[in-house]
Amino acid sequence: MKSSGRILLRPEVDGVRRGLIAVHTIPCATRLLPIYQMLADCNPRIMWSFTVPPDDYNSGVRQFLAERGIETIKWSRLVDEVQGHFDIALAAAWGGLDKLRMPVVKLSHGALHEKATPRRAGAGAEMPRHRHGLSPERMIRDGRTVASRTVLSHDNDLAALDPVLRAQARVFGDPVVDQISAHLHQREHYRRQLDIPTGARLVVVTSTAGRSCLWLDRPELLYRLTTELPAEGYRVVAVLHPHLRHVFGSQLDVALRTSFEAGLRVVPADQDWVVPLIAADWVIGDHGSVLHYATLTDATLLTAGFAHDEVALGTARATLGGLVPPLTADRALEEQLISAARPEVVARYASEKAHLSSRVGHFAADLRREVHSVLGVPEPGVPARLPGLTIPSLLSR
Structure with a gap:
């Protein structure tokens, strides 16, 4: 699989949309790449490109993607010059997403959103902590929701959201739950x-x-x-x-x-x-x-x-x-x-x-349908399936 910033130089094609996959970290990559494969399978109506947004842990992400034949658009170039070419973005972390002007579909990169937000050192009084990844400070910026869709695994995550944020949330289940179950x-x-x-x-x-x-x-x-x-x-x-x-x-x-x-x-x-x-x-x-x-x-x-x-x-x-x-x-x-x-x-x-999931077995179909709905293009006439598992090569040193 290969994606490049040069795809932007190709002529416009009627009915074809351009999608962006924002990969913050290697855990985000391992969550997003199977989803990319599922979405790209047998569907030329969406052309996908990749970028690496700012994150404290994004060291090695570009090399990780390059080893898989994936070129990336430099984040600063994307934000300043070419993001107008894209119709949707997928991400599994929040960093920098408020800079994007296209519809953003935000997924999780782990099971649920049940870790507490980090508590920084300092002299100020301690305040209650939100669920990590679902805090209003992340989800709202300058009076707007950062994501057009926030994809959740379970109804309990939905119930934890501020009522205003529930309108753009979707409960689609969890891709890892579906892979394990299958x-x-x-x-x-x-x-x-x-x-x-x-x-x-x-x-x-x-x-x-x-x-x-x-x-x-x-x-x-x-x-x-x-x-x-x-x-x-x-x-x-x-x-x-x-x-x-x-x-x-x-x-x-x-x-x-x-x-x-x-x-x-x-x-x-x-x-x-x-x-x-x-x-x-x-x-x-x-x-x-x-x-x-x-x-x-x-x-x-x-x-x-x-x-x-x-x-x-x-x-x-x-x-x-x-x-x-x-x-x-x-x-x-x-x-x-x-x-x-x-x-x-x-x-x-x-x-x-x-x-872990309120929609066991439905993640691939639910997400693909939502992405195509946002883009206004028809889904391919084949079932939505996540890729199979591969046997890892265990390290011994």
């Missing part, structure tokens, strides 16, 4: 492709990024898992938030060295972490999206470093953090894994998957 039957195939020996069990460890997360709060855990669990019976795979690489750089590899030597494998930031999630016997996580997505699978869940104060009160994520058993530092790890898998423990959080 591929659960591939679990044994994925285990074979990931080289999980017959009879061995897979432990997936996931960390979000931020001042509180598994990686920072429980730095010893990956090493303990890879050295204390019997090597013949267990495999350990880590899913680390791409922002950890942005913050720690090569120090991340140094910190992982002894765990790699003991057998740890890591999912590359640009590859399908959903595959090992479906294949897992246990998932150990923090308050990030991956643990919540894991409720859709057959895996047993545990928490390690769940930062309750970083999650908005009363949300499904906050509830999940109170129901999933914690992995403590003072007990044998295998004993805790086995204990957490007891049916009565798993039953505590089994129903929490229902809070």
Whole structure:
């Protein structure tokens, strides 16, 4: 797939619209690229281009896209010179979107909007925090809504919005929920492709990024898992938030060295972490999206470093953090894994998957229909489908 600013030099074609995909970060890219593939599939009526808006974590995004044959329009050139050529923009973060004059469709880049907005250091009085990504300060600028459409996963997100903002919100479900649901039957195939020996069990460890997360709060855990669990019976795979690489750089590899030597494998930031999630016997996580997505699978869940104060009160994520058993530092790890898998423990959080999406299986069709409606062009006469999953090439060093 390839897109270039030079597409703007082509002559106008009747009935053809131009779309822009604004990719702020690598997590945004992994959310938006499958959506781009779905929208571009068999439909020449929309020509798509890409840009990288300002963001504190957008280092490496242009290279990430270039490695996939995607050229980008420089953000400053887009804003100052050529944005009038575009009829719609898709984004999964808010940075810079208020500079765009075209209709903007804003999607999420994780599960729901249930983390609390960051609280900055300072001398001012502390105020209540909004759900991250749904604060009025982000969604309204200079008396106008920044997005023409804000795409939400669940009706609970809609209820959290200011009444004025609900009019431009749409509940379409979650693409990752739909991908997991559609591929659960591939679990044994994925285990074979990931080289999980017959009879061995897979432990997936996931960390979000931020001042509180598994990686920072429980730095010893990956090493303990890879050295204390019997090597013949267990495999350990880590899913680390791409922002950890942005913050720690090569120090991340140094910190992982002894765990790699003991057998740890890591999912590359640009590859399908959903595959090992479906294949897992246990998932150990923090308050990030991956643990919540894991409720859709057959895996047993545990928490390690769940930062309750970083999650908005009363949300499904906050509830999940109170129901999933914690992995403590003072007990044998295998004993805790086995204990957490007891049916009565798993039953505590089994129903929490229902809070991830109000439109399971409908995201692709709903979003494609909305995009074509905004553009005023007919949809292609083929079903809307997200691309399939690919087996990640696990890193061992």
